[in-house]
Amino acid sequence: MSRLWSLWARLAALLLVAALAGCVSGSAGTPTASPSASELNDHAAGSGYSGLGLDPPQPRPQFTLTDTAGKTFRFGTQTAGKPTLLFFGYTTCPDVCPTTLADIANGLRGVPETVRKQTQVVFVTTDVKHDTAAVLKSYLAKFDPGLPNRFIGLRGTQSEVDAAQVAAHVTLAEDEGRTHSSEVLLYGSDDYARVAFLQSTNQAEQVAHDLPLVADTK
Amino acid sequence: MGAVRRLPLSMLLAVLLVVAGAAGLVRGSIPSSAALSAAADGTAGPQQPIVVSGGYVREPANGVSAAAYFTLYNTTDSIDVLTAVDSGAGAQVSLHTDGMQHSAGLSIPPHGSVSLAPGKGHVMIEKLYGPLKPGQSVNFQLTFAQAGQLLLTVPVIAIGAPAPTPEAPR
Numbered sequence: 153m154s155r156l157w158s159l160w161a162r163l164a165a166l167l168l169v170a171a172l173a174g175c176v177s178g179s180a181g182t183p184t185a186s187p188s189a190s191e192l193n194d195h196a197a198g199s200g201y202s203g204l205g206l207d208p209p210q211p212r213p214q215f216t217l218t219d220t221a222g223k224t225f226r227f228g229t230q231t232a233g234k235p236t237l238l239f240f241g242y243t244t245c246p247d248v249c250p251t252t253l254a255d256i257a258n259g260l261r262g263v264p265e266t267v268r269k270q271t272q273v274v275f276v277t278t279d280v281k282h283d284t285a286a287v288l289k290s291y292l293a294k295f296d297p298g299l300p301n302r303f304i305g306l307r308g309t310q311s312e313v314d315a316a317q318v319a320a321h322v323t324l325a326e327d328e329g330r331t332h333s334s335e336v337l338l339y340g341s342d343d344y345a346r347v348a349f350l351q352s353t354n355q356a357e358q359v360a361h362d363l364p365l366v367a368d369t370k
Numbered sequence: 371m372g373a374v375r376r377l378p379l380s381m382l383l384a385v386l387l388v389v390a391g392a393a394g395l396v397r398g399s400i401p402s403s404a405a406l407s408a409a410a411d412g413t414a415g416p417q418q419p420i421v422v423s424g425g426y427v428r429e430p431a432n433g434v435s436a437a438a439y440f441t442l443y444n445t446t447d448s449i450d451v452l453t454a455v456d457s458g459a460g461a462q463v464s465l466h467t468d469g470m471q472h473s474a475g476l477s478i479p480p481h482g483s484v485s486l487a488p489g490k491g492h493v494m495i496e497k498l499y500g501p502l503k504p505g506q507s508v509n510f511q512l513t514f515a516q517a518g519q520l521l522l523t524v525p526v527i528a529i530g531a532p533a534p535t536p537e538a539p540r
Binding site: 243244246247248250251253254257258287291294295334351352353 | 428430431432434435436437466487488489492494529530
């Protein structure tokens with residue numbers, strides 16, 4: 153039963169991500185009574201996670217981008233074995249991206265120090281034109297004060313960023329990166345993502361609850 | 371980033387006088403309560419057709435655009451529509467719901483409410499006139515099809531700090 157719910161939650165979440173994706177688009181829309189992320193997350197009960205259970209788990213993806221220091225960053229190898237939160241967005245996104253990054257930071261502030269020290273946060277910009285290394289660095293510095301590990305900002309060519317999204321199984325961003333997936337993937341110390349997060353009012357609490365579950369506590 | 375800029379009161383009054391005839395909106399360190407009462411804001415009493423609560427602007431991390439959130443309560447027996455939003459904080463203001471730009475206006479059902487919240491909708495302020503920092507307030511002029519114009523003053527809330535909770539009118 154719980155597996156069935158998990159599958160439904162996953163399917164519903166994918167639809168929601170597709171519908172919610174991103175912050176801006178040019179066309180008009182009207183409010184709809186679609187289920188909220190927190191409602192969907194209730195259906196993930198039984199997985200033990202507050203976030204959205206991923207079944208089957210997704211392996212930590214391999215993709216190569218460039219960090220804000222201009223150095224090559226191989227996601228799969230350079231974050232291997234560490235709890236890692238991966239999120240795609242862009243810096244001029246007014247709503248979902250900054251809220252999500254602030255929620256991630258607040259979630260991290262709510263976990264034990266041993267977990268916080270292991271955890272990496274990786275933000276990949278989907279706006280390859282506007283988000284230069286300097287813009288990305290300055291943006292992320294607004295969210296990570298006081299945390300032991302700085303948020304890692306990654307960028308690349310359009311094809312590199314597309315490849316990263318495909319590797320991470322998120323909806324491919326469109327409209328010059330402005331319409332993008334709002335999913336945050338959490339890879340554990342075992343290099344699998346068993347849970348993901350969508351924007352919701354209790355996202356910080358979800359992150360704080362689930363991070364210790366996937367971290368290496370030995 | 372630079373320190374929070376606070377206008378001296380005299381300059382603020384002068385600025386207010388200057389812009390009052392034009393836009394009627396100014397961003398500055400106006401105490402929220404004073405601005406609210408002076409503006410006869412929707413929160414002033416239960417007689418107001420539209421009551422706004424829980425309003426805030428999230429401190430922008432990018433320095434170029436900001437998002438404002440609030441809840442609108444329609445206390446009347448008929449539908450009303452938020453048709454336009456102007457702000458003293460930036461040159462370009464638009465309403466977004468469900469991740470999309472909303473050109474047709476936002477309907478508030480009779481005795482119902484509509485909340486703009488992260489992931490659900492926001493007022494997007496672009497071409498900011500200056501930095502928006504916690505401690506500052508931002509003025510908005512909301513235009514409704516039925517209720518007319520309403521001046522709203524909301525605080526800038528720091529990145530990561532909790533948002534104000536909307537309160538339904540009694």
